Amino acid sequence: MKLNKEIKNRIDQYFDGIESEELYSIAFGKYGFIENIDFEIDNQSFDKVGQNFYCPNSDNSLDTNDMESLLLAA
Structure with a gap:
């Protein structure tokens, strides 16, 4: 699954701000x-x-506001 930059940043911020004990407790x-x-x-x-x-060596995020950048299933 590829994430856009905003979602990736939100996930990174969540894990940057959580202590190991809290993550253990949640899990x-x-x-x-x-x-x-x-x-x-x-x-x-x-x-x-x-x-x-x-x-990553390249940016693989998708702009979900641009229909041309999205892959469409047949």
């Missing part, structure tokens, strides 16, 4: 995610988690 409380804690982590090493960003 499990509101959307019914199931927490699986049945695994053993003793005596295991872990790598540090880094932050990755998706940066």
Whole structure:
């Protein structure tokens, strides 16, 4: 699914402003995610988690106000 710039910006702002604890609470409380804690982590090493960003090489957004830019199904 391709998003226009306005929707993408709104999604980015939402995730920029939410704390991990709040996102966890929403995922499990509101959307019914199931927490699986049945695994053993003793005596295991872990790598540090880094932050990755998706940066597209081109702008694939659509102008929904311009009918010529929209793909039409037959």
